[in-house]
Amino acid sequence: MNLKIVWMDFIYSVKGWYRSRGGMFWSLAFPVILILLFGAIFSGVGSSKYTLYIQDQDQTEMSRGFNATLNATKLFNINIVKTDVNVTSFIKEKNIKSLIVIPKGFEQTIKNSFMNPSARVNLSFYFDPSEQTTTQVIRSVISSILQEMNKNLSQGRTIIGVSEISTITENFNFIDFFLPGMIGFTIMQGAIYGSIERNTKYRKDGILRKLLTTPITRTEWILAKMLFMMFLAALTTALITIIGILVFGMTVNISPLVIIILIATSFLFSGMGMLIGRFVKEEETADTAAGAISFPMMFLAGTFFPLEQMPQFLQTIAHILPLYYVNEGLRNSMIYLNQTESLINGAVVIIFAAVFFITGVLLTKWKED
Amino acid sequence: MIEQRFKCPNCGEIASFFGNPGEQMTVSCTACNSKGRITIPVLAQNNNSAIEVSNLKKVYGDLTAVDDISFSVKTGEVFAFLGPNGAGKTTTVEMIESIREPTAGSITLLGKDIRTQFNEVKEHIGILPQEFHSFERLTVRETLVYFSNLYKKKADVDEIIQSLDLTSHKNMLYRNLSGGLKQRVGVAISLVNDPEIIFLDEPTTGLDPKARREVWGVIAGLRKKGKTVFLTTHYMEEAEFLADHIAVIFKGKIIAEGTLEDLIRNYGKSSTLHIKKCKNATDVIEMLKQEGYDEVSSEGNGDIAIKIDYKERVLEILSHLRHDCIEYESLDIRRSNLEEVFLRLTGSKLTEDKQ
Ligand SMILES: Nc1ncnc2c1ncn2[C@@H]1O[C@H](COP(=O)(O)OP(=O)(O)OP(=O)(O)O)[C@@H](O)[C@H]1O
Ligand SMILES: [Mg+2]
Numbered sequence: 001m002n003l004k005i006v007w008m009d010f011i012y013s014v015k016g017w018y019r020s021r022g023g024m025f026w027s028l029a030f031p032v033i034l035i036l037l038f039g040a041i042f043s044g045v046g047s048s049k050y051t052l053y054i055q056d057q058d059q060t061e062m063s064r065g066f067n068a069t070l071n072a073t074k075l076f077n078i079n080i081v082k083t084d085v086n087v088t089s090f091i092k093e094k095n096i097k098s099l100i101v102i103p104k105g106f107e108q109t110i111k112n113s114f115m116n117p118s119a120r121v122n123l124s125f126y127f128d129p130s131e132q133t134t135t136q137v138i139r140s141v142i143s144s145i146l147q148e149m150n151k152n153l154s155q156g157r158t159i160i161g162v163s164e165i166s167t168i169t170e171n172f173n174f175i176d177f178f179l180p181g182m183i184g185f186t187i188m189q190g191a192i193y194g195s196i197e198r199n200t201k202y203r204k205d206g207i208l209r210k211l212l213t214t215p216i217t218r219t220e221w222i223l224a225k226m227l228f229m230m231f232l233a234a235l236t237t238a239l240i241t242i243i244g245i246l247v248f249g250m251t252v253n254i255s256p257l258v259i260i261i262l263i264a265t266s267f268l269f270s271g272m273g274m275l276i277g278r279f280v281k282e283e284e285t286a287d288t289a290a291g292a293i294s295f296p297m298m299f300l301a302g303t304f305f306p307l308e309q310m311p312q313f314l315q316t317i318a319h320i321l322p323l324y325y326v327n328e329g330l331r332n333s334m335i336y337l338n339q340t341e342s343l344i345n346g347a348v349v350i351i352f353a354a355v356f357f358i359t360g361v362l363l364t365k366w367k368e369d
Numbered sequence: 370m371i372e373q374r375f376k377c378p379n380c381g382e383i384a385s386f387f388g389n390p391g392e393q394m395t396v397s398c399t400a401c402n403s404k405g406r407i408t409i410p411v412l413a414q415n416n417n418s419a420i421e422v423s424n425l426k427k428v429y430g431d432l433t434a435v436d437d438i439s440f441s442v443k444t445g446e447v448f449a450f451l452g453p454n455g456a457g458k459t460t461t462v463e464m465i466e467s468i469r470e471p472t473a474g475s476i477t478l479l480g481k482d483i484r485t486q487f488n489e490v491k492e493h494i495g496i497l498p499q500e501f502h503s504f505e506r507l508t509v510r511e512t513l514v515y516f517s518n519l520y521k522k523k524a525d526v527d528e529i530i531q532s533l534d535l536t537s538h539k540n541m542l543y544r545n546l547s548g549g550l551k552q553r554v555g556v557a558i559s560l561v562n563d564p565e566i567i568f569l570d571e572p573t574t575g576l577d578p579k580a581r582r583e584v585w586g587v588i589a590g591l592r593k594k595g596k597t598v599f600l601t602t603h604y605m606e607e608a609e610f611l612a613d614h615i616a617v618i619f620k621g622k623i624i625a626e627g628t629l630e631d632l633i634r635n636y637g638k639s640s641t642l643h644i645k646k647c648k649n650a651t652d653v654i655e656m657l658k659q660e661g662y663d664e665v666s667s668e669g670n671g672d673i674a675i676k677i678d679y680k681e682r683v684l685e686i687l688s689h690l691r692h693d694c695i696e697y698e699s700l701d702i703r704r705s706n707l708e709e710v711f712l713r714l715t716g717s718k719l720t721e722d723k724q
Contacts, residue, residue: 004518005519008515012511015506016504016506017506019506205500206498207501207502209463209498210496210516212466212468213468213496214516214519214520214562215488215492215519215520367469368469369469
């Protein structure tokens with residue numbers, strides 16, 4: 001391998017890119033504009049406003065009835081937490097702002113209360129005191145529901161009460177959520193479209209045929225292009241991060257893991273672009289196909305809006321999308337500083353990257369028919 | 370007689386001279402006119418062939434795009450591969466360039482089998498693919514430097530720019546060049562490694578006549594420098610103007626091959642003498658027929674066409690005309706051309722008539 005050729009090709013790619021208004025726009029200006037725009041629109045808005053988590057340890061007719069009542073208010077986006085989950089660590093890990101636990105024996109206690117006037121059961125309401133509005137809304141809704149229930153059960157004697165537990169979670173804004181998503185998305189777009197251009201336009205224009213007859217090897221060519229993709233990824237990340245820090249006062253952590261995820265992301269979507277270009281020969285059609293794949297993926301993978309706000313089945317779909325792991329990995333490592341989660345996400349991204357990139361390279365036709 | 374190229378020790382110009390092996394002669398340089406003595410070598414390069422193709426075949430499903438063709442291209446000649454659209458030119462040339470896999474057959478370039486030694490050949494060939502379009506956002510000079518950097522063997526980029534008359538465009542972005550300039554840059558790219566063999570696949574298709582002439586000038590210049598050029602084209606004039614050797618390909622087969630003269634001699638009609646606006650044309654036709662000219666025909670308007678098999682016949686006819694004091698407006702002799710050869714061979718025209 002001749003690294004001089006690799007470096008030379010890389011330099012010329014940068015030159016061409018630097019002169020291309022489209023390239024500059026999509027990899028730099030567009031994400032910046034979006035960040036500034038969304039950041040301004042959603043500034044100060046918590047990302048999980050009116051999102052309520054419920055853990056129903058009772059699993060009875062009555063506890064379900066309570067859930068249904070909450071749901072019927074249509075004020076909340078309700079998420080059910082499995083009974084075997086430890087709520088304290090769950091809240092910490094996922095940055096949950098409000099969670100209600102319906103204790104075991106909820107129904108039994110209410111039934112007993114007809115005989116035993118002192119019977120009493122408490123729901124636990126975990127809340128984040130910094131989220132004042134949300135907490136206030138939830139607190140008042142719950143208390144009015146409970147008041148109604150108590151009245152019906154015992155003419156006003158308090159059978160069901162609430163114990164409030166204040167949890168201090170870090171207060172993340174929408175921009176904290178949005179910034180890593182924007183980085184992942186921009187790198188994805190750059191890698192897919194760049195790869196498609198090389199595999200369709202360059203083929204049609206005879207550039208690939210020409211290169212086949214020159215001494216540059218396939219490995220040198222691919223390496224040079226990946227170097228260029230990583231250059232773009234670094235530039236995008238740096239720019240977006242600087243804006244996050246300077247304009248929005250964010251704290252962004254760039255660890256080795258972040259860099260590894262960024263590199264893997266470049267490989268992942270370059271491979272995906274190769275696969276698209278392999279099966280859709282026309283450049284415009286291939287670009288359309290890329291859009292048809294990357295746009296829904298962008299929405300479904302929770303790039304710009306938290307997945308918790310989406311219906312359950314969409315949340316399930318997200319877990320098979322590579323971009324989801326990129327987003328989560330970047331968020332956990334750059335913003336939430338959640339080591340375990342980000343390691344797992346990063347590992348999944350690397351596996352996806354290996355699969356897509358290797359099949360992409362293997363299936364790409366270098367020679368003509 | 371064989372041809373041998375010499376480099377002028379004074380100005381560096383390369384020129385060809387003809388002579389017998391071992392012969393010594395005094396010659397003058399075609400560029401700077403300085404005189405010198407040369408010896409034609411006993412073993413001239415001319416005997417080597419740059420390209421050898423034997424029994425080459427390419428099958429696509431039901432279609433045999435290239436059907437068992439063999440030919441060789443001598444070092445230093447311009448070899449034109451002439452054929453209509455879809456004849457199999459690109460398929461052939463791309464198999465020679467190792468871009469497509471042949472279904473059968475073997476190819477050697479500079480004596481090396483491309484199946485096993487193509488990597489060794491890469492430094493010695495330069496190609497221009499059909500409808501080639503280089504990187505949009507590099508300038509002409511950057512483009513040449515880019516491709517030049519891929520090779521170990523390098524020609525001087527600025528010299529190429531100069532010799533292809535690209536100096537005033539060297540800092541323009543490729544995407545902003547006209548079609549003719551793009552093709553010229555394409556040819557320039559194929560020269561960056563100072564190759565021995567240059568492949569040009571339809572370098573002038575789609576260009577206006579002026580741009581076409583310019584590209585022709587470039588190709589003629591390559592020939593002068595002693596390069597071997599493999600040129601595919603569907604323009605007769607291009608092959609006629611540039612080629613030392615022509616192979617006519619039609620439906621995947623080479624249907625005729627040789628120098629222009631060979632082809633016309635073997636497949637064309639002989640020349641035709643046209644008498645324009647002749648008075649008493651019918652009488653003249655009668656007279657000529659009696660004199661033993663079989664193929665005499667009226668072309669209307671008093672025009673007459675007479676087939677000529679050898680030059681002396683023209684003088685004979687002229688003396689007949691003078692003898693009988695026949696008046697006419699003009700005379701011209703038309704030689705058979707490739708178009709006619711092609712029509713003969715295939716029953717169809719090479720280039721479709723433009724609407
Ligand atoms: N990859 C392919 N798959 C199937 N058929 C092909 C392929 N490439 C070429 N052909 C067919 O082979 C024949 C020869 O094509 P080729 O491109 O070699 O012609 P050509 O002489 O270069 O024509 P043109 O002047 O249009 O460039 C055509 O009928 C073409 O349709
Ligand atoms: Mg062709």
